[in-house]
Amino acid sequence: MNKNEILEEYNLETYINAxxxxxxxxxxxIQRYIKxxxxxxxxxxxxxxxxxKSDSISNLKKELNIINNIGYSDILKAYPKEKNINSLN
Incomplete structure (x- = not known):
């Protein structure tokens, strides 16, 4: 099975979102912040x-009042966006 067949069979978007x-x-x-x-x-x-992506992570967090102990990568994984999922595909 080649790479394209695997990606067609395996629905990455469903896995990421669900x-x-x-x-x-x-x-x-994240739960404490949400509460x-x-x-x-x-x-x-x-x-x-x-x-x-040119805006710094620190600036985005300050602008949105997000505490520093939440990792930006955790936020991105918790709130995936179509643009990101498409790039992974």
């Missing part, structure tokens, strides 16, 4: 990150 995303949303640091502030800024962080 399983991987939820695993990262369940992280204690206190909601999910909007975390989701917006991911959207803004993929829209303009």
């Amino acid at each position: 399983e991987l995303s939820q695993n990262y949303k369940d992280l204690e640091s 206190k502030n909601g999910e909007e800024n975390l989701d917006l962080f991911s959207e803004m990150f993929w829209a303009d």
